[in-house]
Amino acid sequence: MNGLDGNSIGMTTCWAPPSSPSPRTLLDLLNQADNNGDVDSISKIFPQTNHQSEQRSSLGERVAARTEFNLPPLETQNNRPFAAFFRNPSTTHPSPHVLISPGFSPSAMLQFPNMFFDPSHMIPPPLIVNGGSPEAVESSGADHATTLISYNNPMHVALPPQQVASSESDPVANETDLVTAKIERESEDDEEFKEDEDEYQNIVDELDGEPSSPKRRKLEGSTMIGATRSCKSQRVIIQLECEENNPEDGFRWRKYGQKVVHGNPNPRSYYKCTNTACTVKKHVERGAENVKFLLVTYDGIHEHDPPAARGSTSGQKSQDGSSTSQDHNNHRTVRLGRPPSSSSASQALRLFPCSLDPPMDMTPFYITGFAKLPSLPVNQNHTEPKIERVIPDGTEVFKVIRDRLNLNFGLSL
DNA sequence: CGCCTTTGACCCGCGC
DNA sequence: GCGCGGGTCAAAGGCG
Numbered sequence: 001m002n003g004l005d006g007n008s009i010g011m012t013t014c015w016a017p018p019s020s021p022s023p024r025t026l027l028d029l030l031n032q033a034d035n036n037g038d039v040d041s042i043s044k045i046f047p048q049t050n051h052q053s054e055q056r057s058s059l060g061e062r063v064a065a066r067t068e069f070n071l072p073p074l075e076t077q078n079n080r081p082f083a084a085f086f087r088n089p090s091t092t093h094p095s096p097h098v099l100i101s102p103g104f105s106p107s108a109m110l111q112f113p114n115m116f117f118d119p120s121h122m123i124p125p126p127l128i129v130n131g132g133s134p135e136a137v138e139s140s141g142a143d144h145a146t147t148l149i150s151y152n153n154p155m156h157v158a159l160p161p162q163q164v165a166s167s168e169s170d171p172v173a174n175e176t177d178l179v180t181a182k183i184e185r186e187s188e189d190d191e192e193f194k195e196d197e198d199e200y201q202n203i204v205d206e207l208d209g210e211p212s213s214p215k216r217r218k219l220e221g222s223t224m225i226g227a228t229r230s231c232k233s234q235r236v237i238i239q240l241e242c243e244e245n246n247p248e249d250g251f252r253w254r255k256y257g258q259k260v261v262h263g264n265p266n267p268r269s270y271y272k273c274t275n276t277a278c279t280v281k282k283h284v285e286r287g288a289e290n291v292k293f294l295l296v297t298y299d300g301i302h303e304h305d306p307p308a309a310r311g312s313t314s315g316q317k318s319q320d321g322s323s324t325s326q327d328h329n330n331h332r333t334v335r336l337g338r339p340p341s342s343s344s345a346s347q348a349l350r351l352f353p354c355s356l357d358p359p360m361d362m363t364p365f366y367i368t369g370f371a372k373l374p375s376l377p378v379n380q381n382h383t384e385p386k387i388e389r390v391i392p393d394g395t396e397v398f399k400v401i402r403d404r405l406n407l408n409f410g411l412s413l
Numbered sequence: 414c415g416c417c418t419t420t421g422a423c424c425c426g427c428g429c
Numbered sequence: 430g431c432g433c434g435g436g437t438c439a440a441a442g443g444c445g
Contacts, residue, residue, distance in 0.1 A: 257436070259436075420441090428431105
């Protein structure tokens with residue numbers, strides 16, 4: 001998969017800022033550029049944007065061209081989220097848009113799925129991650145959202161222009177979507193993309209009043225890459241290169257099923273959050289052709305704290321080689337995202353055996369980089385955590401912003 | 414005993 | 430209506 005190469009920003013570039021720029025500073029700078037219509041500045045901040053001006057006949061193809069994603073034929077098979085992602089891992093393609101650090105937390109994504117997507121909008125141009133192969137797709141409907149994260153790669157995200165409006169209408173989300181919203185502006189200025197959007201909207205409008213028409217269903221289904229019909233909640237898809245079949249993410253899961261799904265000989269495992277009041281589920285499967293890649297799909301949002309790490313428990317080893325959250329003692333375990341508690345952070349940070357290295361607690365990332373998150377799903381009754389430290393590395397998005405602000409605005413942060 | 418995985422059966426939505 | 434495929438259930442069994 002090309003996600004391992006390309007224009008990634010190496011995690012070896014360690015940044016330990018003596019003083020971190022405030023999110024407000026960044027926001028103001030970006031707002032300033034934005035208000036001035038200085039899209040170039042934004043482009044400079046995110047030079048990865050690489051537009052292709054291809055003329056294609058269909059909306060899907062043009063959207064694909066716009067997002068530099070070779071949209072596969074609209075076959076039912078392509079609506080299946082996972083197998084297709086893994087089927088062609090070798091395609092390389094220049095990539096646009098937002099970089100997401102390899103350390104980006106799936107738990108955090110689960111907690112803050114709106115960081116990349118506003119489910120209130122139904123028009124879902126595909127969210128593309130990292131190149132020509134469909135490694136990542138965001139899809140949406142009126143009642144669900146899917147965000148796909150490509151781990152150990154820089155993540156390249158193309159978001160629909162609608163999200164800009166959403167961000168603007170929601171000041172909280174606007175601040176949270178600092179990066180994505182700004183990227184959106186580029187799309188908004190793109191006439192071709194606006195045409196695509198209009199065309200799509202026309203079709204949707206034409207189909208209004210026919211909510212169950214096959215035509216409409218097909219149209220919507222064609223954009224549901226990465227989601228399934230049963231997806232009624234926010235969905236976050238994480239792709240990572242990992243040996244563990246059940247990388248730890250700070251929450252405890254109970255496996256309730258395993259099934260071989262079409263197009264992938266590797267079984268998909270189904271997990272539920274063990275919290276009795278929590279309905280969050282996830283399923284995990286390996287790539288059809290490259291078993292090194294693991295795709296973890298979270299359905300729902302935790303509305304509880306991650307459980308405290310279990311003390312002296314030892315885990316069971318499943319037959320497929322997966323490990324549970326208990327096997328810290330005997331197996332190397334992957335921890336994704338925020339550890340259960342700050343006191344256990346150091347322990348958790350040791351648990352990064354695969355390419356998710358280096359480990360990091362992503363909480364301060366949100367606090368310092370994109371602070372003030374919208375509708376915090378976890379611990380909503382909690383007060384906003386105090387910023388006590390800045391993670392020394394891994395905040396590549398933040399680093400890029402800083403560097404670009406420095407480069408383009410002469411601002412030394 | 415508690416917690417977990419395993420696994421076949423079952424349910425349900427969708428396409429034909 | 431039927432078959433397919435994804436998702437879920439629940440009994441059985443393993444492990445510490």
